Amino acid sequence: MAGLRGALIGCGFFAVNQMHAWTDVPDTEIVAICDRDPERLKLVGDQFGIERRYSDAAEMFGDGGFDFVDIATTVHSHRALVEMAAAHRIAAICQKPFAKTLTDAKAMVAACKAAGVPLMVHENFRWQTPIQAVRKALDAGAIGTPFWGRFSFRSGFDVFSGQPYLAEGERFIIEDLGIHTLDIARYILGDVTRLTARTRRVNPKIKGEDVATILLDHENGATSIVDVSYATKLGTEPFPETLVELDGTDGTIRLSQGYRLEITNADGTTAYDVSPQLLSWASRPWHNIQESVFAIQQHWAERLRNGGETSTSGADNLKTFALVEAAYESAASGGAVDIEAML
Ligand code: NAD
Ligand code: 89Y
Incomplete structure (x- = not known):
């Protein structure tokens, strides 16, 4: 994989940092974004010049055209979205907290393992x-x-x-x-x-x-x-x-x-x-946190290209x-x- 194409779900408070950091990660581009709140979708879409915008994640996965998804929503939607990524065989990053319960977190790790796709938790600290x-x-x-x-x-x-x-x-x-x-x-x-x-x-x-x-x-x-x-x-x-x-x-x-x-x-x-x-x-x-967002996303891009488990993989994050x-x-x-x- 030379140039990596990503899609981001959840254009809220913290996702703006993730979008900025993606612009700094070499040979990696966010090509589509999704938020069910039209205001957030417009704000982030306009700020980062993203044309493909969705209010429904299932529709975005259906259209495809990206190598990974960055899930930046709050915890309630994490399991459904990670399982959706696995069903479409798309590598996924999921924000912390990984899940509502350890049972959910284990199911998310199992779904990505069965689909053969990498899963990383955005555990940046x-x-x-x-x-x-x-x-x-x-x-x-x-x-x-x-x-x-x-x-x-x-x-x-x-x-x-x-x-x-x-x-x-x-x-x-x-x-x-x-x-x-x-x-x-x-x-x-x-x-x-x-x-x-x-x-x-x-x-x-x-x-x-x-x-x-x-x-x-x-x-x-x-x-x-x-x-x-x-x-x-x-x-x-x-x-x-x-x-x-x-x-x-x-x-x-x-x-x-x-x-x-x-x-x-x-x-x-x-x-x-x-x-x-x-x-x-x-x-x-916030610069301490913001710098670590860039570092973890750079790590993800490197591992997606070259293979190998990420430092904060789903399996690691269960612990x-x-x-x-x-x-x-x-x-x-x-x-x-x-x-x-x-x-
Ligand atoms: P937020 O509420 O500001 O943003 C979440 C966005 O996701 C909202 O715009 C909402 O409309 C959208 N959304 C929710 N479910 C959706 C779905 N199913 N489909 C499409 N869009 C959906 O939240 P936030 O403060 O940006 O936090 C997001 C996550 O980031 C949280 O889990 C939080 O804990 C985490 N966070 C991490 C760090 C860090 O350093 N790693 C720092 C702050 C927040
Ligand atoms: O949500 C939290 C996080 O992950 O880092 C700091 C924070 O934004 C507030 O506690």
């Missing part, structure tokens, strides 16, 4: 420049074997103005944001065997939980804490930075606010600036999604949840 820098330091053996970690996202940023649906669901921060933090914990310290979680809602204007504290046992024996909050008012707002602490047998890594990476080991302490780039179409403070379900289960029961039994 592990692609952020600072997270990649942490992973590189670990891989280089900078701190020996990590035995403890903390992955922290604490903010008071108003996410509800851009994404009003986040205030309306029974579930909020774990399903929406913690899903990324849990994925980063897996990416850095490996798969998880057991999980314990506590949640609470601080903001009275929303339905779901906006604070969660999660304890993870990793397969390799490491222990970590994932703590997320949208009820934390700080002097300098850190949105959307994930802060990381890692203790290893030979040293420590600290990724702190302001994209500062500090590595301490037998050679002493060295600090690095691991700030994301401000892409031409990006704006602060992150299981942590989300387990966190809600643990918060409700008070007990620990066995992750392997869920997969």
Whole structure:
């Protein structure tokens, strides 16, 4: 496949980032878009000069003429749209959260496997420049074997103005944001065997939980804490930075606010600036996320051309999604949840 042709479904708040990023991915073009809201369809179609516009995804798949579909709708439509892509043997990217339930997510992975088409979840946070820098330091053996970690996202940023649906669901921060933090914990310290979680809602204007504290046992024996909050008012707002602490047998890594990476080991302490780039179409403070959107889409195009499973394939994401379900289960029961039994 030389020039890749894609179609995008869901022209909402976040899809604009995905459309910008596609224009930057070499030899890749979005040739058709779909949204059931005519206003969003027109806005995005006009902004990016896309002529083929559909209000019905089935009609778009019927007309064909593209190599992959980028599903940027909210979670309720993910299963139906991924299964539609599989039925048409079209490779698919699906936004997070992958599905409403782990049962749905497993069915989506099975449908794409049976159709022989690649499926990637748009789980972009592990692609952020600072997270990649942490992973590189670990891989280089900078701190020996990590035995403890903390992955922290604490903010008071108003996410509800851009994404009003986040205030309306029974579930909020774990399903929406913690899903990324849990994925980063897996990416850095490996798969998880057991999980314990506590949640609470601080903001009275929303339905779901906006604070969660999660304890993870990793397969390799490491222990970590994932703590997320949208009820934390700080002097300098850190949105959307994930802060990381890692203790290893030979040293420590600290990724702190302001994209500062500090590595301490037998050679002493060295600090690095691991700030994301401000892409031409990006704006602060979203630029960290926006850069990772470009990175994951570039990764997808490379794998679609050259073969090989994507870093956040559907199959990989089941292991992150299981942590989300387990966190809600643990918060409700008070007990620990066995992750392997869920997969
Ligand atoms: P949104 O509501 O602004 O946009 C969704 C769009 O999809 C709407 O325009 C809606 O009309 C359209 N749509 C829904 N179902 C459809 C269907 N069956 N056919 C055609 N169009 C349909 O939502 P958003 O804030 O853009 O979020 C979209 C997804 O992106 C969510 O799952 C959200 O969690 C995710 N998201 C991811 C990141 C990230 O960093 N990965 C950041 C923000 C949002
Ligand atoms: O929807 C969320 C996401 O995926 O990243 C940040 C966000 O936009 C709000 O929590």
